[in-house]
Amino acid sequence: MTDCYKILVVDDEPDLEPLVLQRMRRHIRANEYEFVFASDGVEALEKLNADPTIDMVLSDINMPKMDGLTLLQQLPGVDPNLRAVIVSAYGDMDNIRTAMNRGAFDFVTKPIDFDDLKITIARTLEHLAEWREALSSRDQLVALQNELSIASQLQQSILPDIPPVTHGCEVSANMEPARNVGGDFYDYLHMDGYVGLVVADVSDKGIPASMFMMSSRTALKGAAIGLREPEMVLAEVNNQLQQDNPTFMFVTLVYALFNPDSGLLTYSSAGHDPPLLIKSDGAVTELPHTKGVALGIASDVEYTQESVTLAPGDTVVLFTDGVTEAMNADNQQFGLDRLIELFKNQPPESAAAANAAVFECVRAFAGDAPQSDDITCLALRRR
Numbered sequence: 001m002t003d004c005y006k007i008l009v010v011d012d013e014p015d016l017e018p019l020v021l022q023r024m025r026r027h028i029r030a031n032e033y034e035f036v037f038a039s040d041g042v043e044a045l046e047k048l049n050a051d052p053t054i055d056m057v058l059s060d061i062n063m064p065k066m067d068g069l070t071l072l073q074q075l076p077g078v079d080p081n082l083r084a085v086i087v088s089a090y091g092d093m094d095n096i097r098t099a100m101n102r103g104a105f106d107f108v109t110k111p112i113d114f115d116d117l118k119i120t121i122a123r124t125l126e127h128l129a130e131w132r133e134a135l136s137s138r139d140q141l142v143a144l145q146n147e148l149s150i151a152s153q154l155q156q157s158i159l160p161d162i163p164p165v166t167h168g169c170e171v172s173a174n175m176e177p178a179r180n181v182g183g184d185f186y187d188y189l190h191m192d193g194y195v196g197l198v199v200a201d202v203s204d205k206g207i208p209a210s211m212f213m214m215s216s217r218t219a220l221k222g223a224a225i226g227l228r229e230p231e232m233v234l235a236e237v238n239n240q241l242q243q244d245n246p247t248f249m250f251v252t253l254v255y256a257l258f259n260p261d262s263g264l265l266t267y268s269s270a271g272h273d274p275p276l277l278i279k280s281d282g283a284v285t286e287l288p289h290t291k292g293v294a295l296g297i298a299s300d301v302e303y304t305q306e307s308v309t310l311a312p313g314d315t316v317v318l319f320t321d322g323v324t325e326a327m328n329a330d331n332q333q334f335g336l337d338r339l340i341e342l343f344k345n346q347p348p349e350s351a352a353a354a355n356a357a358v359f360e361c362v363r364a365f366a367g368d369a370p371q372s373d374d375i376t377c378l379a380l381r382r383r
Contacts, residue, residue, distance in 0.1 A: 005125050006034045006051070010044040010059035010071065011087070023114045033121070041066025041074070048078045056124060057084045061095050069095065072102040081135070083128045085120055087112065093226035097240065100218050109225060116190070119162075163351075164188045164195050168260025171197065172351040173378035174359060176322075176371070183209030183251075184320050184374035185217055189224050195260065196224050199318040199378050200253030201272065203294075212249045216241060216295065220255065230255045230268035231305040234292060238270065238303075241296035250296040254318050256380075258310075263382050265316060268305040270295045273321060273336075278354070280313030282345035286336065287316075310382040315347065315354050322375035326362045329369045334362055354379035 027033040038044040040063045061068040086099040090109040163171040189196030202209040223236040256267035271294035274287045292303035326334040348354035
């Protein structure tokens with residue numbers, strides 16, 4: 001980032017200001033960030049109205065005079081293009097859900113992990129920069145293709161580009177949309193020594209699917225922070241999406257939670273193909289299906305989960321049906337059997353190698369046939 005972004009930190013803790021200035025000193029010295037501070041929502045609104053150059057708000061929820069949730073409601077009236085990140089107590093699902101519904105772009109939990117905070121700030125400001133570029137180019141757009149190109153950049157900025165780094169596993173993922181903007185997505189989550197993994201496929205394609213994708217991602221991230229079991233996470237996300245779904249869109253996904261120490265992988269599927277397990281000796285099996293329909297269709301759906309222990313060298317591949325249903329010029333599907341044969345007796349040497357092999361094999365099979373669906377793949381390998 002070449003511009004200096006101004007960030008308003010809103011918190012009534014007097015020790016937070018010197019801590020932020022100390023931990024973010026390198027970014028401040030590099031003229032990347034400038035911080036201003038307010039002790040409550042009322043003071044924050046005064047500073048926002050007095051200084052239109054503020055780009056982002058980082059706000060606590062519980063404060064005197066005006067809390068963070070009330071402040072969120074007031075931000076669009078000050079500047080609809082402001083980006084807000086909420087600081088919440090760990091597991092405070094009700095307030096996190098309310099914050100997201102009121103327009104928060106993301107959240108971090110207390111006690112604040114400054115490494116995670118730096119990543120969240122960078123992603124938020126990257127999204128803001130893309131949005132500002134879209135706004136500045138809006139009057140010059142002469143074709144739908146240009147709009148879709150910008151929307152694609154916005155979508156790509158949401159997808160994590162740095163996989164989690166742990167002592168016990170490695171992860172690699174990629175998504176290739178069939179159109180400029182796709183409905184697939186993947187994500188990584190860090191939670192108390194666990195690694196959360198998700199691969200999802202939204203119904204339909206294009207901008208509507210992209211918007212529903214962002215809502216699904218936010219809901220999943222919030223639910224995963226407050227709930228441990230994958231089956232409970234999917235039930236919570238389903239109820240959130242189903243409550244406000246005027247377009248009747250839905251999303252299929254697999255959510256998995258991996259313990260790098262024990263090798264235990266617990267997963268739950270919402271109407272999605274189960275993961276593929278590639279053993280270190282080259283044996284390949286499809287993991288058992290779990291009960292549960294796509295998210296957003298009906299309320300109070302029951303989901304179930306399964307578990308498997310990965311031995312060192314084992315790899316799990318999560319994928320969307322853009323892989324198995326890829327078509328060639330003869331209208332033949334790639335199919336699950338070809339995916340299994342790809343790794344049979346040929347276990348990948350790394351997660352990145354597994355991911356790359358899937359895309360290379362699908363491209364070779366499809367040849368010159370047009371891509372009909374988004375293709376997404378995520379590989380997890382236990383070290």
